[in-house]
Amino acid sequence: MTTNVPVIDSHAAPVAGRKNFLNCSSGFLSWAGTLDHKRIGIMYLVGVSLAFLAGGLFALLVRLHLWKPDGMLFDNVQYNQIFTLHGAFMVFIFVIPAIPGSLGNMVLPLMLGAKDVALPRLNLLSFYLWLAGALMATLAIVLGGFDTGWTFYAPYSLYTDQAVVTIGLAVFVLGFSSIFTGLNFIVTVHKLRAPGLTWFRMPLFVWAIYATAILQVLATPVLGITVLLVAFERLYHIGIFDPRLGGDPVLFEHFFWFYSHPAVYIMVLPAFGIVSELVSVHSRKPLFGYKLIAFSSLAIAIISFLVWGHHMFTSGQSTYALFAFSFLTFFVAIPTAIKEFSWVATIWKGSIALNAPMLYTLAFLIIFAIGGLTGVILGALNVDIHLHDTYFVVAHFHYVMMGSIALAFFAGLHHWWPKMFGVMYNETLAKIACGIIFVGFNTTFIPQFIMGSRGMPRRYATYVPDYMGFHQASTIGAMVLGAGVALMVFYLVASLFQGKKAMQNQWGGVTLDWLTPTPPPLENFDEAPVVTTEVYDYSTLDYKAMQTPVA
Amino acid sequence: MSHDGHHSVVIPAPGPEFVPHTVAHHFDTPVQEFQSMKLGFWLFLATEILLFGGLFAAYFYFHESYPETFRLGGHQLDWKLGALNTSVLLLSSWTMAMGVRSSQTSQKQKTLFFCGLTVLGAVIFMVIKFFEYRAKNEHGLIVFSELFHPYDLTTNSLPWFKDYDGVMAGVPHPHLFFAIYLTMTAIHGLHVVIGAGLILWIMKGTAKGRFHAGYYLPVDLVGLYWHLVDLIWIFLFPLLYLVP
Ligand SMILES: [Cu+2]
Numbered sequence: 122m123t124t125n126v127p128v129i130d131s132h133a134a135p136v137a138g139r140k141n142f143l144n145c146s147s148g149f150l151s152w153a154g155t156l157d158h159k160r161i162g163i164m165y166l167v168g169v170s171l172a173f174l175a176g177g178l179f180a181l182l183v184r185l186h187l188w189k190p191d192g193m194l195f196d197n198v199q200y201n202q203i204f205t206l207h208g209a210f211m212v213f214i215f216v217i218p219a220i221p222g223s224l225g226n227m228v229l230p231l232m233l234g235a236k237d238v239a240l241p242r243l244n245l246l247s248f249y250l251w252l253a254g255a256l257m258a259t260l261a262i263v264l265g266g267f268d269t270g271w272t273f274y275a276p277y278s279l280y281t282d283q284a285v286v287t288i289g290l291a292v293f294v295l296g297f298s299s300i301f302t303g304l305n306f307i308v309t310v311h312k313l314r315a316p317g318l319t320w321f322r323m324p325l326f327v328w329a330i331y332a333t334a335i336l337q338v339l340a341t342p343v344l345g346i347t348v349l350l351v352a353f354e355r356l357y358h359i360g361i362f363d364p365r366l367g368g369d370p371v372l373f374e375h376f377f378w379f380y381s382h383p384a385v386y387i388m389v390l391p392a393f394g395i396v397s398e399l400v401s402v403h404s405r406k407p408l409f410g411y412k413l414i415a416f417s418s419l420a421i422a423i424i425s426f427l428v429w430g431h432h433m434f435t436s437g438q439s440t441y442a443l444f445a446f447s448f449l450t451f452f453v454a455i456p457t458a459i460k461e462f463s464w465v466a467t468i469w470k471g472s473i474a475l476n477a478p479m480l481y482t483l484a485f486l487i488i489f490a491i492g493g494l495t496g497v498i499l500g501a502l503n504v505d506i507h508l509h510d511t512y513f514v515v516a517h518f519h520y521v522m523m524g525s526i527a528l529a530f531f532a533g534l535h536h537w538w539p540k541m542f543g544v545m546y547n548e549t550l551a552k553i554a555c556g557i558i559f560v561g562f563n564t565t566f567i568p569q570f571i572m573g574s575r576g577m578p579r580r581y582a583t584y585v586p587d588y589m590g591f592h593q594a595s596t597i598g599a600m601v602l603g604a605g606v607a608l609m610v611f612y613l614v615a616s617l618f619q620g621k622k623a624m625q626n627q628w629g630g631v632t633l634d635w636l637t638p639t640p641p642p643l644e645n646f647d648e649a650p651v652v653t654t655e656v657y658d659y660s661t662l663d664y665k666a667m668q669t670p671v672a
Numbered sequence: 673m674s675h676d677g678h679h680s681v682v683i684p685a686p687g688p689e690f691v692p693h694t695v696a697h698h699f700d701t702p703v704q705e706f707q708s709m710k711l712g713f714w715l716f717l718a719t720e721i722l723l724f725g726g727l728f729a730a731y732f733y734f735h736e737s738y739p740e741t742f743r744l745g746g747h748q749l750d751w752k753l754g755a756l757n758t759s760v761l762l763l764s765s766w767t768m769a770m771g772v773r774s775s776q777t778s779q780k781q782k783t784l785f786f787c788g789l790t791v792l793g794a795v796i797f798m799v800i801k802f803f804e805y806r807a808k809n810e811h812g813l814i815v816f817s818e819l820f821h822p823y824d825l826t827t828n829s830l831p832w833f834k835d836y837d838g839v840m841a842g843v844p845h846p847h848l849f850f851a852i853y854l855t856m857t858a859i860h861g862l863h864v865v866i867g868a869g870l871i872l873w874i875m876k877g878t879a880k881g882r883f884h885a886g887y888y889l890p891v892d893l894v895g896l897y898w899h900l901v902d903l904i905w906i907f908l909f910p911l912l913y914l915v916p
Contacts, residue, residue, distance in 0.1 A: 236698035239708040304715045312708040313698075342719040346726035350855075357819045358830055359851040361730050365823075366830065367845025372733060376726060644698070 139672055141640040143542070156241035157643060161248050162226030163541065166534075168248075169223055170610075172214040172255060173527070177606060179207035184565075184599040190586045200582035201268035202283075208271030209288065213295050214255050216526055217384065220391035221302050221337075222251065224533045225330045227541060229306060231634035231641060232324045234315025234650040239308040247301040254295030261287035270580065272381070275362035275373040279354045286355050289348040296345045299387070303337025306330055315633065317652035324632045324656060325401075325414050329394025332418035336383045336390070336425065344380035347373065371436050378429035386425045389521060390418055392529030393460055396482055399536055400464045402630045403479035404471025407657035410463035417456030424453050434505045443502055450500035457493055461486070477551035478628070481532035484559045485525055492520030495570070510580075513573025516566040524562050531558075531609065538613065539623030543640045543671040546616035550608060557605030564598025626666035631659055639671045683886040686778045691880065693887035706889055713893045717900050720863075724904055727856050731911060734852065738844050745849025746915030748813060748839055750804060754913035757800050758905065764793030765902045768871070772895040778884040783891070787875045790898065794868035801861055812836035813850050853912050860908060863901045870894045 142159045152160055183204050186194040195203060230238055238244050261267055264284040269277060273292075278285050310331045314323070323331075351373070353359045360366030362373040393414075401408045408414060430438055430446030438446075464486060473479065495517040499505050508514060539545050568591035573579075577588050584592065626635045637646050654661050681695040683702055699705040735742045771786035808814040812834030821831035833847035840846035874894050877883055883891050910916075 239698075240712055241696075241698065243712070300719055304712055304719075307715060308708050308712045311711060312704055338715050338719055339722065342722035343726050346723045350726070350730070353855060357832060357851075358823050359855055360830075360845065360848050361734060361852070365828070367734075367738065367848050369733070369737075372730065376729075649700075 139638070140642065141543070141638065142643050143640055145643045154245075156237070156245055158226045158230050158238045158241065158244060159541070159641065159645075161244050162223050162228075164248055165218065165222035165226060165251070166224075168251065168255065169215050169219040172210055173219070174606075174610070176207055176210035176215055177603060179203050179210065181599055181603055183207060184596040186582070187584070187592045188596050190584050190589055190592075192582050195582065197582045198268060201270075201580070202266040204580060205268055205270050206262065206266070209258060209267070209292075211522070212271050212384075212388075213292055214251075214258060216388045216522055217295070217299055218251055218302070219530055220395065220526070220533065221299075221306065221330060221333060222248070224395065224530070224537060225302075225306065225391060228537060228634050229309060229327060229330055230313070231637060231645055232327050232632050233309065233313055234318055234633045234646065234652065235309065235313035236644040236646070238305050239313055240305045243301050243305050247298045247305070250294050250298035250301070254291045254298060257291035257294060258288055260284075261291060272377060273348065273351055273373075274377075275351065275354070275368075275370040276364060278351055279363050286352045289352045289355075292348045293345050293352075296341045296348075299337050300341045300345075303334035303341075306334040307338065310334075315650045315652055318633075321412065321415070322652055322656045323415075324634075325397035325408060325411065325418075326391075326394035328415040329390045329397065329418050332422040333387055333390040333394075335419075336387045336422050340380045340383035340387070340426070343376060344384070347376040347380065350376075371433070371438075374433050374436055375429070378432045379426075382429040382432065383422075383425040385518075385521070386421055388526050390421065392485070392526040393418065395529045395533035395536070396464060396485055397460075398630075398632070399478050399482045399532055400467045400471075401657050402536070402628050403474045403476065403482070404468045405474075405629060405659050405662075406467055406471035407655075407659070408463065409466035409469075410459065411656065413459050414463050417459045420456040421453060424449065424456070428453060431500055431505070434502060435509050447500055447502045447505075451497060454493065454497050454500075461490060461493070474628070476628070477546070477548050477555060478532050478536035480552055480555045481528055481535060484555060485528045485532060488520055488524035488528060488559075488562065492517060492525050495520065508573060510578055511573035512569040512577045512579055515579045516569035516573055519566050519569075524566070528558070528562075531555075534613070536628065537634075538616070539627040540634065540639055540641075542617060542620075543623050544616050544620035545623045545627070546620055547612045550612040554605050554608040554612070557608065558602060561598050561600070561602030561605050565595050565602055566598070568592070568594040568598070622670040624667050625669045625671060626663070629659075629662055629664075629667050631657060631662050635666075685881065686884050686886060689780060689881050690778065690884045691882050693882070702887075709889055709893065713896060717896060720900060721904075724856075724859075727852075727859070728907070728911075731852055731856070734848055735915070738848060741840070741843040741846055742849050742915050744840055744843050745846065745853070746913060748808075748811070749853070749913045750807070751913040753800055753804055754909050757797050758909045760793050760796050760800070761902045761905050764790045764797075765899055767793065768895050768898045771871075771874075772888070772891050775878065775883050775888040775891040776885060780878060780881065780884075783878045783883070784875055787871050787878070791868050791871050791875075794864050794871070797864055798861060801857065808850065811839070813840070814854055856908055856912070860901070860904055863904070867894075867898050867901045870897060 142157055152164065155161060182194065183200075186192050186200060186203070192200065226238070226244065230236070261284040264287055267283045267285055267288045268281060269283075269285060273285065273289065310323070310327060350359065350361065354362055358366060361368040362370055364370060397408060397414055428446055428450045430442055431450045434443060434447075495513070499508060499514060499517055535546070535551060572588045572591040577584060577591070623639060625639050628635075633650055633652070636650065680697055681699070681702060683693040683695065685692045695702050695705050699708070767786045767789040771783050771790060774782035774786055805814065805816070809816050815832045815834055818831040823830060830847050833850065835841070835846065871894055874883070874891050877890065
C-alpha cells in the first residue's frame with residue numbers, strides 16, 4: 122500500500138454526470154441554509170471579495186483626494202470618514218475573515234480527510250454573524266459615518282458625534298464570527314483528522330489555520346469587551362476611558378492592541394499557510410523545514426501576545442515597558458524569518474512551475490521580505506519615535522496586509538479555483554494581472570516609505586507641497602493596482618461562464634484536498650481516506666489525474 | 673461508507689419514554705461527536721472568561737488608581753444581600769450538578785425537578801439583584817431613568833450619578849465604582865438570564881425524552897455554562913461587596 126487513499130481510481134474514470142457539492146442541489150435556500158463547509162466557504166468568498174472591492178474603492182478615493190496638497194474631493198471630516206471606512210472594511214470585514222472564512226472553510230476539512238467541519242451549524246452562524254456585522258458597518262455609513270480611524274482611539278471616539286456605537290457593535294459581532302470560526306477549526310483539527318493523519322503529516326496550511334484559530338479564540342474576546350466598553354462609554358459614560366471622568370485613554374490602547382497585535386497574525390498566519398502549500402506544490406518538492414514552519418506558526422502565535430506595547434511607544438508607557446516591548450518585538454522576526462528562508466529553500470532546485478498561483482506566491486515572497494524587515498525597523502525604539510504615525514508605518518503595514526496577505530489570498534484563490542469550481546481561468550491574463558498588481562502595489566507604497574521617512578504624517582487630509590511628487594506617484598500606483606485587481610476579477614468571473622475544464626489534479630498536489638474528485642462531492646470523499654504516507658511525498662503523485670479533465 | 677447519507681449511527685433509547693439519538697452525519701462515532709462538542713464548548717467558555725477578564729482588568733486598574741473610591745463605594749452595597757445571592761447561586765450549582773447526574777442516569781423526573789430548582793435559583797438571584805439596583809436608584813448612586821442622558825458639559829456632571837445623601841463625598845471620581853459595578857453585574861446578570869433560558873430549553877428536551885444515559889451532551893454543556901456563571905459571581909462578590 123503506497124498510495125495515500127483509495128479514491129485515486131475515481132480520477133482515472135470520472136463518472137459522467139456525477140453530482141458534486143455545486144450541483145447536488147440548487148435554489149436560494151440550498152445555499153442560504155447550507156451546512157456544507159464548501160458552500161459556506163464560497164459564500165464567504167463572495168462576501169469578502171465584495172468587502173475587498175468596497176474597501177479598495179475607499180482606498181482609491183483617499184488616493185485621488187491626495188493628488189493635490191489641498192485635497193481634491195473631500196472636506197476634512199469626509200476625508201476622516203473615508204480613510205476610516207477603508208481601514209475598518211479592510212481589516213474587520215475583509216482581511217480577518219478572508220482566508221479562514223473562504224479558503225480555510227473550503228480546504229481545511231478536505232485536507233483532513235473529514236466530511237465537514239466539526240460544528241457545521243456554528244459554521245453557518247459564523248457566516249451570518251459576519252454578514253450581520255458587514256451590514257451593520259454599512260448601516261453606520263448611512264447613519265452618518267464614523268471618523269475615528271479603524272482603531273477607535275479614546276477619548277476621540279467617545280466625543281465625536283458620529284455613529285461609533287453602531288460600528289462598535291458591528292465589530293463586536295464580527296469578532297464573534299471570527300471566534301466561532303476559530304473554535305470550529307480547532308475542534309476540527311483535533312477531532313476530525315483521517316486515520317493515519319498524524320499531527321506531523323498535516324499540511325502546513327492546516328497548521329497555519331490552527332495557529333490562527335488559537336489566536337482568534339484567545340485574543341478576539343478582549344476586542345469584544347473593548348468595543349463594548351466604548352459603546353457603554355458613549356451610551357452611559359462609564360468613565361474608564363474618559364479622562365474627564367477619571368478614566369484613562371491609555372487603558373483603551375492597551376486593551377485595543379492586546380487584541381490588535383495578535384490580530385495581525387490572525388491575518389497573516391493563514392497567508393503563510395497558503396504560501397507554504399504553494400511553494401511545495403508548484404516546485405514539486407517537499408517543504409524544507411516542515412516542522413520548523415509548523416512550530417514557527419505556534420511561536421508567532423505565542424510571542425504575538427507579548428508585544429502589543431510596540432504600538433504605544435509614544436503613549437507614555439514606562440521606560441522599562443518600552444524596552445521590554447521593543448526587545449520582544451524583535452523576537453517575532455525569528456520565526457518569521459525561519460519561514461521566509463524555508464520557503465526559499467523549498468523552491469531552490471525544485472521543479473518550478475511558473476503558473477499564476479506560483480507567480481502570486483513569488484510576488485508575496487518579495488513583498489513580505491520588505492514588509493517584515495520594515496517591521497523590525499519600526500520595532501526599534503529610537504527609530505520609531507521618529508517614524509511613529511508617518512506614512513512609513515502606513516507603507517509597512519500595507520506591505521504586510523495588502524502586499525503579503527491579499528497577494529497570498531489571490532495566490533490561494535488561483536490555486537484552489539480549479540478545485541472549487543472545476544474550471545480554469547485564462548492563465549495568460551492571470552499572469553498579466555499578477556504583474557500589474559505587483560508593479561502597481563510597489564509604485565503605491567515605495568513613495569510612502571520615502572515620504573514617511575521624511576516626516577509625512579498619516580491620516581492628514583492635506584499636506585505641504587514638498588510631498589506632492591510622492592503622493593502623485595502613490596496615487597498613480599494605486600490606480601494601476603486597482604486596474605490589476607479589476608482584470609483579476611474579470612477573468613475569474615469569466616472563467617465560471619466560459620472557462621475550460623480543469624484537470625482532476627490541476628497542479629499535481631499530493632495532500633488530501635487534491636485526492637478527492639474535482640469539484641468534491643457533498644461529503645468530500647467517496648471513500649473515507651486513510652493516510653499511509655508522509656506529507657508532501659511527491660513520489661505518490663498520480664500523473665493520470667493531472668491529465669484527466671473534470672467530469 | 674456514509675457518503676450517500678443513508679448510513680448513520682444511532683444511539684438507542686434506554687426505554688419507551690426516551691427518543692434515540694442520531695449522531696450527526698459527519699461524525700463516525702458517538703464518542704467523536706461527544707468529544708468534539710465538549711472541546712468546542714470549553715473553548716467557548718474560555719472566550720467568556722477572557723471577555724470578563726477585560727472587565728476584571730479594568731476593575732483592578734481603577735481600584736489601584738482610586739482605592740478610597742472603591743472602598744467607600746463597596747460600603748454602599750449591601751453585603752448581606754450579596755452573600756445571600758452567593759448562597760443562592762452556589763446552591764443552584766449543586767442542583768444543576770444533580771440535574772446533569774439525573775440525566776446521565778436516565779431519570780427524567782429527577783432531571784426536571786433539579787433543573788426546575790436551578791431556574792428557580794436564577795429567578796431568586798435576579799429578583800434580589802432587582803432590589804439591589806432599586807436601592808442604588810433611590811440613593812442616586814445609579815439613576816436608571818437618566819442613565820442614557822448625555823454628559824452635561826456646562827456643569828461638568830454625570831446625569832446618572834447624583835448621590836443624594838452625599839455618601840461618596842470627598843473621594844475622587846465617585847461614579848467610577850458604580851459604573852464598574854453596574855457594568856459587571858449587568859453583563860453577569862445577562863448571563864444568568866441566558867443560562868436560565870438554556871436550562872428551560874434542556875427541560876423541554878428532557879420532557880420529550882431526548883436526553884438519557886446514551887445521550888446527555890446538551891445537558892452536560894448547559895451545566896458547564898451554569899457553573900461558569902456561578903464561578904464568575906464567586907469572584908464578583910468579594911471584589912464588589914467586600915472591597916479590600
Ligand atoms: Cu503590532
